[in-house]
Amino acid sequence: NAGVTQTPKFRVLKTGQSMTLLCAQDMNHEYMYWYRQDPGMGLRLIHYSVGEGTTAKGEVPDGYNVSRLKKQNFLLGLESAAPSQTSVYFCASSYSPNTEAFFGQGTRLTVV
Amino acid sequence: DAKTTQPNSMESNEEEPVHLPCNHSTISGTDYIHWYRQLPSQGPEYVIHGLTSNVNNRMASLAIAEDRKSSTLILHRATLRDAAVYYCILRDFSSGNTPLVFGKGTRLSVIA
Numbered sequence: 616n617a618g619v620t621q622t623p624k625f626r627v628l629k630t631g632q633s634m635t636l637l638c639a640q641d642m643n644h645e646y647m648y649w650y651r652q653d654p655g656m657g658l659r660l661i662h663y664s665v666g667e668g669t670t671a672k673g674e675v676p677d678g679y680n681v682s683r684l685k686k687q688n689f690l691l692g693l694e695s696a697a698p699s700q701t702s703v704y705f706c707a708s709s710y711s712p713n714t715e716a717f718f719g720q721g722t723r724l725t726v727v
Numbered sequence: 728d729a730k731t732t733q734p735n736s737m738e739s740n741e742e743e744p745v746h747l748p749c750n751h752s753t754i755s756g757t758d759y760i761h762w763y764r765q766l767p768s769q770g771p772e773y774v775i776h777g778l779t780s781n782v783n784n785r786m787a788s789l790a791i792a793e794d795r796k797s798s799t800l801i802l803h804r805a806t807l808r809d810a811a812v813y814y815c816i817l818r819d820f821s822s823g824n825t826p827l828v829f830g831k832g833t834r835l836s837v838i839a
Binding site (some may be wrong): 646648650657658659660663665671673674705707709712713715716717718719720721 | 763814829
């Protein structure tokens with residue numbers, strides 16, 4: 616049972632480049648979340664999804680887009696990366712709003 | 728989600744009990760109290776959650792005040808591995824569209 620898997624684990628981008636982070640879960644969870652965590656800071660919610668085909672904005676959505684075409688996958692896109700998007704990105708999933716959320720191990724992204 | 732207030736940091740000696748407080752004076756009747764923790768360089772992990780009654784699991788105990796305006800996470804015997812940031816989060820179970828939002832949490836240091 617893999618749980619929540621994030622791809623890639625590390626990435627260096629140049630300013631202006633685009634990329635997609637993949638979050639995959641094998642627990643048939645409805646809810647999925649994307650967070651960013653800057654050094655020494657707490658987690659901030661970027662976008663989330665309450666089911667296949669749905670997405671919603673979190674606390675810091677600007678500069679990011681998401682898609683949930685398949686229930687098991689939640690994609691986070693950066694269309695034009697900026698140095699301010701250098702961060703560690705975490706994905707999470709849960710069966711419902713009131714059950715345990717499982718987190719991936721994170722993607723460390725550096726934008727130069 | 729209603730707001731929670733936690734101390735920025737706490738310190739404990741190894742093998743002693745730790746009581747981590749959380750104030751949530753604006754909690755509603757449909758808010759569950761969730762606790763997560765984040766070990767260094769890892770994604771957050773679920774610890775425990777409850778509604779009104781005290782809860783116990785293999786990791787910790789959750790004591791909820793009778794008026795539900797505060798709660799305490801209890802680690803019965805702190806180990807060095809328990810050094811982490813602990814987050815207290817309220818989640819409304821009546822809404823199907825409730826995100827999982829983290830505050831700043833309490834940084835717990837465990838001294839050998």
